[in-house]
Amino acid sequence: MQQRDTIDRVRQVISDVMHVPMDVVQPDAILERLGETDSLTMAEIASALEAEFGIRIRTEALGEARTAIEFTAIVQSAVSAEA
């Protein structure tokens, strides 16, 4: 999986969940700066990433992730683990 491709797909997922244009979701943009979040936002992102990449993300792996870069690292780790 190419890093560029992965991060763009992650950005698209965040864009869809946060209801903001994808160009606003810069790789290092923090979720809370993109719009209002609540207790369900992270669960939504985790589920959307799982659907997009066909992986299972462990809750512990999410840690303090807040940017597309950080979510991309989690996705890549999950993909590697399941390969």
Place this chain on the structure above:
Amino acid sequence: MSGRCSTVRDIELSGFARTTQRPRLYAALHFGSPVLAYIGLRQQVEKSLLVIARELGDKNPMPGAKQQFATRKVAWVEKAAGAPFLGTSESDVLRARDHLLGGNSVYAAVDVPGNVVRRAEWMRVGGAEMLLATGILKLAAITGCDLQLALGFHRNGRIVVHGGPVVYGSTTVALGAQVMSCLQDVINRWPEEWWMWPFFVDRVQEGRDAATRYN
């Protein structure tokens, strides 16, 4: 129920037979005795059932006397149910998601979890439009679980817990329409148990006069 009693017996449940293999998210309404419905479900249907409830404290302000009562009530429920509550924090909601994805079930009020203002859709019920909180619908949609209203109330000296129709959908809109249909049926059958009449009667009346929408 007294402060010294830490068990609840003889709860009568109906409508909770398994019809699918999916985990289930039980939704409580502002209706009857949601706490006893949770205890009944946990005792008789699913021992691993977890409940999501708003934390007491700064994020859930209330008058002192009510706070004191609520604190004791939560302690009693946790003891009677044999499990601590999940709160509404991000980490607790993620735990609830894990629990559902692991094939277990979760119980929550229909306006928990999520931001009740941000996550709401206008729905029509009883001749008026009302905002339905959709956080619980979102949790059901993203985990692919079934959703079922669970209603506890007293009848003939017993606690009964009734399960509404099991609904399933991949979007909050699809689930919301089904839940509103269930809600309408529940209000028709047991109108005296619904807590929301004081907020709703005027809305129906005014809804007839003008297509007014209410928050």
